[in-house]
Amino acid sequence: MLRVSNLHVAYGQVPALRGISLEIQPGELVALVGANGAGKSTTLKVLSGLVTPQSGAIEFLGQSIVGLSANQIVERGIIHVPEGRRIFPKLTVEQNLDVGAHGGRARGKEKATREEVYALFPRLHERRKQPGGALSGGEQQMLAFGRAMMAQPLLLMLDEPSLGLAPIIVEEVARAIEHFRQTGVTILLVEQNASLALGMASRGYVMETGRIVLADTGESLLDNPQVWASYLGQDPEISDEPPAAPAPQLSLV
Ligand SMILES: Nc1ncnc2c1ncn2[C@@H]1O[C@H](COP(=O)(O)OP(=O)(O)OP(=O)(O)O)[C@@H](O)[C@H]1O
Ligand SMILES: [Mg+2]
DSSP states (O other): OEEEEEEEEEETTEEEEEEEEEEEOTTOEEEEEESTTSSHHHHHHHHTTSSOOSEEEEEETTEEOTTOOHHHHHHHTEEEEOTTOOOOSSSBHHHHHHHHTOSTTTTTOHHHHHHHHHHHOHHHHHTTTSBGGGSOHHHHHHHHHHHHHHTOOSEEEEEOTTTTOOHHHHHHHHHHHHHHHHTTOEEEEEOSOHHHHHHHOSEEEEEETTEEEEEEEHHHHHHOHHHIIIIIOOOHHHHTSOTTSOOOOOOOO
């Protein structure tokens, strides 16, 4: 579905991606993990047309998308939920959702998708007339997911959806991601919480300073102590959950 080959990106003179190659098959949930500054967000920004690569190829559904505008890439079905859940604080929950439904892919499906989002996140329905800025962090993350769903993604790219959320809300986020996957959406998941992401992913890539240093199944990366020692460090979230722990069991919402 997505094939990225030898992608190079620099911010001014400073390289951020030094030859990234990765592949995603339809229906997969692929995790991209790595330490701060490794280039995870930059990878998503290039794929969504926000940052222009210096060189390299990106093929989506067999066609090059390098040089397309961010809007054209949304039209192709690649939807990016950026870090920090940028919802519109003054618009209501419902208006925030409707903003996501722009473009040809979403036309005619707004109402049905909105109902689907409300069924998945009943709290958004309860608060549909309230401003987005009045929601809790977890609810704003659900709203950001809901808005992305309104655009009818084929490939959904999520940047740090669990960041700053309480553990119980993180579980809810994980269930929502699992729900999207089960409805057939292909997902590229960037997470600092590597145990969460690798536990959910069919495959994972580990990044370090602009390069992909390891690629394997989510399970193998999760179980590989070397991965944690060399690349992912031992932040509190990780040391709470030893690498050998089984993947969390997720159920549908
Ligand atoms: N707008 C920018 N201008 C200059 N340098 C940038 C910019 N955005 C990112 N960088 C640099 O590019 C490199 C990769 O950053 P990126 O945000 O992609 O990393 P990341 O893996 O998402 O990190 P984090 O886990 O902290 O979110 C870092 O060295 C960062 O400082
Ligand atoms: Mg980032």
